[in-house]
Amino acid sequence: MTGMHYGLIPIGINMLATTGYDTVAGPGMMVSNIAQGGASLAVAIRAKTKM
Numbered sequence: 001m002t003g004m005h006y007g008l009i010p011i012g013i014n015m016l017a018t019t020g021y022d023t024v025a026g027p028g029m030m031v032s033n034i035a036q037g038g039a040s041l042a043v044a045i046r047a048k049t050k051m
Contacts, residue, residue: 005029008024008025008029012024
């Protein structure tokens, strides 16, 4: 969330250029995005007021 993950992008680009696939940056960022989305969904469900 502080932007430090952008340091992994050059590693991912290098892996794409040399091997044709990326096993570090892409999947790691995908898992991070899914976790943040799940946390947001949990907060939204818990904060919903009943009428």
